[in-house]
Amino acid sequence: MPEVMSEQAEVEAPGEPATRPVVADIERALEAILMVADEPLPLVSLATAIGAPVPAVRQSIERLVADYDGEDGGPRRGFELREVGGGWRLYVRPEHDAVVADLVLTQNPTRLSQAALETLAVIAYKQPISRGSIASIRAVNVDSVVRTLVGRGLITEAFTDPETGAIHYETTGLLLTQLGINSLDELPPISPLLPDGADGFDDLR
Amino acid sequence: MPEVMSEQAEVEAPGEPATRPVVADIERALEAILMVADEPLPLVSLATAIGAPVPAVRQSIERLVADYDGEDGGPRRGFELREVGGGWRLYVRPEHDAVVADLVLTQNPTRLSQAALETLAVIAYKQPISRGSIASIRAVNVDSVVRTLVGRGLITEAFTDPETGAIHYETTGLLLTQLGINSLDELPPISPLLPDGADGFDDLR
Amino acid sequence: MASTTPGALPSLLEAGGDDQAPGFSLALDNFSGPFDLLLSLIAKRELDITEVSLSAVTDEFISYLHGLDSGGELDRASEFLVVAATLLDLKVAGLLPQGELVDEGDVALLEARDLLFARLLQYRAFKEAAAWFGEGLERESTRHARVVRLEERFRERTPELVWTLTAQDFAALAALAFAPREIPTVGLDHLHAPLVSIREQAAQVVALLRGGEPLTFRQLIAGIEQRGVVIARFLAVLELLRHAAISFEQVEPLGDLTLTWTAPQWSDESLATLGADYDA
Numbered sequence: 001m002p003e004v005m006s007e008q009a010e011v012e013a014p015g016e017p018a019t020r021p022v023v024a025d026i027e028r029a030l031e032a033i034l035m036v037a038d039e040p041l042p043l044v045s046l047a048t049a050i051g052a053p054v055p056a057v058r059q060s061i062e063r064l065v066a067d068y069d070g071e072d073g074g075p076r077r078g079f080e081l082r083e084v085g086g087g088w089r090l091y092v093r094p095e096h097d098a099v100v101a102d103l104v105l106t107q108n109p110t111r112l113s114q115a116a117l118e119t120l121a122v123i124a125y126k127q128p129i130s131r132g133s134i135a136s137i138r139a140v141n142v143d144s145v146v147r148t149l150v151g152r153g154l155i156t157e158a159f160t161d162p163e164t165g166a167i168h169y170e171t172t173g174l175l176l177t178q179l180g181i182n183s184l185d186e187l188p189p190i191s192p193l194l195p196d197g198a199d200g201f202d203d204l205r
Numbered sequence: 206m207p208e209v210m211s212e213q214a215e216v217e218a219p220g221e222p223a224t225r226p227v228v229a230d231i232e233r234a235l236e237a238i239l240m241v242a243d244e245p246l247p248l249v250s251l252a253t254a255i256g257a258p259v260p261a262v263r264q265s266i267e268r269l270v271a272d273y274d275g276e277d278g279g280p281r282r283g284f285e286l287r288e289v290g291g292g293w294r295l296y297v298r299p300e301h302d303a304v305v306a307d308l309v310l311t312q313n314p315t316r317l318s319q320a321a322l323e324t325l326a327v328i329a330y331k332q333p334i335s336r337g338s339i340a341s342i343r344a345v346n347v348d349s350v351v352r353t354l355v356g357r358g359l360i361t362e363a364f365t366d367p368e369t370g371a372i373h374y375e376t377t378g379l380l381l382t383q384l385g386i387n388s389l390d391e392l393p394p395i396s397p398l399l400p401d402g403a404d405g406f407d408d409l410r
Numbered sequence: 411m412a413s414t415t416p417g418a419l420p421s422l423l424e425a426g427g428d429d430q431a432p433g434f435s436l437a438l439d440n441f442s443g444p445f446d447l448l449l450s451l452i453a454k455r456e457l458d459i460t461e462v463s464l465s466a467v468t469d470e471f472i473s474y475l476h477g478l479d480s481g482g483e484l485d486r487a488s489e490f491l492v493v494a495a496t497l498l499d500l501k502v503a504g505l506l507p508q509g510e511l512v513d514e515g516d517v518a519l520l521e522a523r524d525l526l527f528a529r530l531l532q533y534r535a536f537k538e539a540a541a542w543f544g545e546g547l548e549r550e551s552t553r554h555a556r557v558v559r560l561e562e563r564f565r566e567r568t569p570e571l572v573w574t575l576t577a578q579d580f581a582a583l584a585a586l587a588f589a590p591r592e593i594p595t596v597g598l599d600h601l602h603a604p605l606v607s608i609r610e611q612a613a614q615v616v617a618l619l620r621g622g623e624p625l626t627f628r629q630l631i632a633g634i635e636q637r638g639v640v641i642a643r644f645l646a647v648l649e650l651l652r653h654a655a656i657s658f659e660q661v662e663p664l665g666d667l668t669l670t671w672t673a674p675q676w677s678d679e680s681l682a683t684l685g686a687d688y689d690a
Contacts (some may be wrong), residue, residue, distance in 0.1 A: 024280065027280070027283070028280065028281070028282065028283035028298075028301065029283060029301055029304050030283065031282050031283025031284055031301075032283035032284060032297045032298060032301030032304060032305050033283075033301075033304060033305060033308055034283075034556070035283070035284045035295060035296070035297050035305075035556070036297060036305055036308070036309065036558075036560060036561070036564060037308075037556070038349075038352065038556075038557045038558075039349065048311075049304060049307060049308040049311070050304055067280075074279050075229065075232070075233070076233070077233065077236050078232070078233035078234060078235065078236030078237035078238075078240065079236055079237060079240040079556070084555075089555050089556065090240060090555065090556040091240075091553055091554060091555050091556070092237045092240050092241060092553070092554040092555075092556075093233075093237060094552075094553065096233065096234055096236075096237030096238075097552050097553060097554060099234050099237060099238065099254060099255055100237050100238055100240075100241055100554050101552065101554070102254060103238055103241075103242075103250075103254045111544075111547075111548070112544070112547065114540065114544075117540035117541075117543050117544050117547075118536050118537060118539075118540040120540070120543055121536045121539035121540040121542075121543055122536050124539075124543070125536070125539065137532065137533075137536070138536075147344065150344055150345060150346075151337075151340045151341055151344060151345070151346065152340075152346060153340075153345065153346020153347075153348065154346075156345070172346075174346060177550075177555075178546075178547055178550050178551070179543065179546035179547060179550060180546060180549060180550040180553065181546070187539075187542075188539065188542055190535055190536075190538075190539050237554075240554070240556050241554050241555075241556060241557070241558065242558065243558045243559050296561055297561065297564075302563070302564075305564060306564060306567050309560065309564045309567060309568055310567070310568070310569060313568040313569060314569070315569045315570065315571060315572045316571070316572050317571065322575070322580075322583055323583055323584075323586065323587040324587075326580055326581075326583040326584035326586075326587050327584065327587050327588070329580070329584065330584045330588070342587065342588065343587065356559075356560060356565065356568070357568075357571060383571070383573040383575075384575070384576070384577045384580055385576070385577065386577050391577065392577060392580070392581065393577055393578055393580075393581035394581070395581050395584050395585045395588065
């Protein structure tokens, strides 16, 4: 759909299949879908749902973000479109969080303990990793902490080592969402903090 | 939002406390609230939530309706603000129903996943039960599965613990119908795993 | 091997424990301040580990423990144990003689010490990262995403559920869901490295060498990954040497050790007393 790029995209070129959505339609259809989505929707899912090519959907998403941010001459909306946990989702803009919190009954889960946070960090940077390996880095037993993290949906069982039977854990999309980041690439770099990279530490076991 | 300032006069009388939100602020706060509102919200609730007088809120709602309908020079949004049953809520605009219905269809397969079935079984045998308790028995995060089961009408919210705020779930008549039984008493016993286990499992947390 | 040049240390380490509530702090002869700072200084080698009196640290820690009453503080207390154990290891390595790198042993020692420094750094790194995770989770917990019940008209259009389970199937599913997936145990592996018996390892060495071709030590430990087993096997070789059951040959310094079975007579009783010195 090359016309998508131009301003005239809303006018369909002759011969174009009538069913193919035009730019403005894509944005409006995205708005409709985002209204009912209850989890972050990846570009591909959005594109599939609307029946539009991914690049066009990406462009439309960008325009919507700018639109809601008030960069198109309209108002800066009370909501915003964010890319979090690998997908796009509508959020209340932070300055209105307080007003909304009073109204919406949200159950904030209890805060994670320091031990749980540190274990989470180890898993995030060294996944997939077994409980034994976590324990040897943390130098404490991590069984109950790992169970807590699994129960919170922040980590999940990735696979079981066929030889040792050790379950290896990895982080979930929910963790990304709850951290407000889009992918593991957005974790702060930690390798400079680990002098010899990850390999050397395995020897410590 | 300088252009809005001039219209401020419509609401704010001279000498009004400066803390009272101005028109544009009311609209943005309303957008924020409507973004997360599950049920249609009456004007009075909206006014209470943002601490603005009802007439001002009514006016702002009207402007938002016009805004989303594209009557302010902006696009006609994929969603609309409608008054239903005495309250206001954001809905998908009907012309996008088809796209949204497709998405809903793909997100709701005709069969429940194994995870959903097991969670349903846990709820059936231990109801009323909170999501936290389900999660600790299943050792996974069950938020989205519980949402699916509620959406399917197989479980429903029984009550909210006044102390913890935790919602407790119970199964519905639909589950009994699906299982071909008349009451929960007819669920086959799953002893000896369960009888004295009820307490034991809680300890696993 | 891990090298911890001070210049490579990230500024994060210098933050010490500022971000945390005041925790365990120390007043030693040559150091006074929060425990975290002590760690940073040692990690940066601005304070010689050998000059820190661990017994004084421990005394202060114990009196600190007496004043604790909340879970959060206990969290920090258990953390201290982890670091203290590492410090102790470090100190042991630090006290051992340094100087010219004469033999493999010294090199190994230095490497071990670097590994311990690395471990301390790694510990600090994950601690810093944990703070980042904590902040992120905290920040995001106040955010509100749109999660609303599906509109009635869409709910009506969700496809009819295909239900094939009988009540019996359902009960079986429940039993499956309730069955503990693993027997909860408190692992103790982290407290002690698994015990390796020198005697058992000697038996292996005897079995490999007795009446066979000479083997190099490298061959004796082929395929063994656990460091403890390698060490135990080496000690077993030393013991067997002491009992004159084997002889060894090393053609060049740092070259392969070739071991030959020499004992004219050998009984399993000899094996039974072997390594007794190492029994605790």
